[in-house]
Amino acid sequence: MQIRLMVVDDSAFMRKIVSDAASKIDGVMVVGTARNGQDAIDNIERHRPDVITMDIEMPKMNGIDALKIIKEKHPGIEVIMLSSHSKEGSTVTMEALEMGALDFIEKSSDRGDTNFITEELEEKLKVFDLISKSPRKEKRTAEDSIKDSLLPAGSFDHKKVKAIVIGASTGGPKVLFEIVRSLPKELNLPVFIVQHMPKGFTKSFAERLDSECALKVLEAEDNMDIRSGVVYVAPGDHHMVIEGTKVRLNQKPKLHGVRPAADYLFESASVKYGKGLLAVILTGMGKDGASGMISIKDEGGYNLAQNKETCVVYGMPGFAVSSGVVDEILTPEEISEHILKIVKVKNGT
The missing domain is CATH 3.40.50.2300 (Response regulator)
Known part of the structure; x- marks a missing residue:
């Protein structure tokens, strides 16, 4: 063509x-x-x-x-x-x-x-x-949503969630604005984001997210304390990992041709939060995130992937799904609803 x-x-x-x-x-x-x-x-x-x-x-x-x-x-x-x-x-x-x-x-x-x-x-x-x-994108129906669920409904305990990790690439910013905008101020846990983006642009990205989010959104810095109710965005040209109660940054070689890479974040978060980790992989080219989701499943965490119909590129979510490590495939709106349910369940509402 x-x-x-x-x-x-x-x-x-x-x-x-x-x-x-x-x-x-x-x-x-x-x-x-x-x-x-x-x-x-x-x-x-x-x-x-x-x-x-x-x-x-x-x-x-x-x-x-x-x-x-x-x-x-x-x-x-x-x-x-x-x-x-x-x-x-x-x-x-x-x-x-x-x-x-x-x-x-x-x-x-x-x-x-x-x-x-x-x-x-x-x-x-x-x-x-x-x-x-790609085939022409059709409007998603309620029946499609049910078919996309890879595990029986109710298999996820929202009360156990202690942290959320999100990975995205091409098309990700628009979806992340939608999801982060929906985060309620009552979400009393940390959120970590890897968006493939060059150095110098992630700061503006974090600032724009912060202006539209009820939570505090920061471009992560090395040795930052991890606090509940804060969204940490990995800076361009640095991998972001979790070590104990700190966010750590490094410049190890690129993984899958990118730095930051979601895999490094996901793998380190799985060690820290175990069964209490909710992971989300969004639109993007390549296969970053799938390996990290394997670690998350091994530790008992829960994985969500954006559905093909709403992705700009189904590469990252598609590879994770084909790897057999995704629990549910959802629209961005349904992913937001999942996160909102964490607050409702924990608050008993």
Whole structure:
């Protein structure tokens, strides 16, 4: 399948850089360029792109406003944001991901480096290729939900939960915003999140989650005390593990090509919390999280996976399911309901 790509940037230099980078990727054809968001929207019907790379800061119409219109009027078109490493750039990138951008590429500090853009773009387009080859997503019914339950209803004791661990990759930020937003202030236990994301962007991600969550959300720091009612987000380029009553960070080699890796978090949490651990694996490419879920099952914990119909990419949840370590497959809304039930059961309501 040939992917039709449209490049949107107010800089002629960057339009050329991205177009040249894309031309090096087999199966990709640059069908058009645009100088700003309005120009892109005006030319979508003519160019008929499958994917758009979108700069954020542009005159006339910026990338965020253009993204909103594209997702409303052309939901089948995927958008990859081009983001600067600055605090403002990373903050706006988080907004774009929450609005439904497929992913983002950090602009290289070397303005002449097309190799970096090519490698990053090729990786993101692999995800689009997986999406385009997936069966059409059908609306989930109550019957489907029952069929997805891999163990008999009632087999999980919500009273035993002492901690929650979550792993996610591509498409994860949007789902995490939904789940974390639903966490009640009465959730008197720690939550640990690994979202595959570059260094410098996880801080903005944690801050945005914190602004919308009843609990405190922090980008984790090495040797932090673990406290109930706090959500810890693994910082980019660091693995996060649990040792005793502390959060520890390390820079061991990448696992499954990523750092942070959910497997390291899951495995260490299984040792600490045993039967009291609830694990969640969300949308993402690859197989990170499955090995950690094996450890969680061995220790008596409970594993949830996001269902295929709501995933951007079913790689991570799918691999965990095929490994036979998932107890239930649920929609993001049902995962949130599971967590809310922990509070209700413990409070006797």
